[in-house]
Amino acid sequence: MELRELRVFLAVAAERSVSAAACRLRVSQPAVSQTVAALEQQVGAELLVRSSTGVMLTEAGTVLAAEARAVLARYDQALVTVGRFATAGDSLLRIGVPLEFPPTLLPNALKALSGSDPGTRTTVRHLSSAAQLDALRDGELDLGLLRTRPPDRDLDAIEVVEEPLGVLLSASERPGGPDGVRLAALAGLDWVGFPRADSPIWYDEVTAVLRSHGLDPGPASAASESLIPEVKFAAVSSGRAFTFAPEHWAQPLPEGIIHVPLVGTPLIRRTWAVWAADSRRRDLGRLISHLESASS
Structure with missing residues (x-):
């Protein structure tokens, strides 16, 4: 049981809503649901009662919420206490x-x-x-x-x-509907990816998701090729490629390039x-x- 999981659970308890907690934490709703489900599996008890109007804590959930608050308060205090040993x-x-x-x-x-x-x-x-x-x-x-x-x-x-990833596409090549595009619908476009050497585990996760949706990741980029925004924009503007990006990206998008959500949120960075x-x-x-x- 991780501190992050306890913070997510307390957000759900405070908001009485999984979607409201996801908005507050700036993560996807499925990510919050998965965290709560993992906690329920760990403790072996149902923590929330779900209904059309929101969620309520079960008796076990009420006990866990109280313990979680105590654990997080103790953690914060521990950081302060141990930090007193830092040298001037x-x-x-x-x-x-x-x-x-x-x-x-x-x-x-x-x-x-x-x-x-x-x-x-x-x-x-x-x-x-x-x-x-x-x-x-x-x-x-x-x-x-x-x-x-x-x-x-x-x-x-x-x-x-946590950042749910969508895709950057040429505006002239947008597939899918108003809710976004399915990853499998991008078959035939090249993925503009980052070098595996930059983050091997994350690279392997991304390429595994691509393959599971029928996409070929293509050859890995050279270690010296940083995936800066200008590289993404240039490749995507051709209409023959896509790249991943979060919805709230710091970079303004050039004319002709759009951000499209991925249906089902297959990738969370x-x-x-x-x-x-x-x-x-x-x-x-x-x-x-x-x-x-x-x-x-």
């Missing part, structure tokens, strides 16, 4: 970010950090998930924002954002905040807490 010289936080990170999430968290820890300076570097992981292992980053949760036991991680498990920095703990707050 730790005044610089080195942060890594991937391409296409939600535009307001990190700025909002850093703004909150400037209020709670005015003596902490930050540097932000754009790095692929793989490069960030190497930098974390080598002690060259204090916090990474990765597309996958690393398996390393000496790294801690918490999911900070997750980003994890990752840091050294033995870190005792109070400002880092607070930044992580600010990231969680900014994403909820």
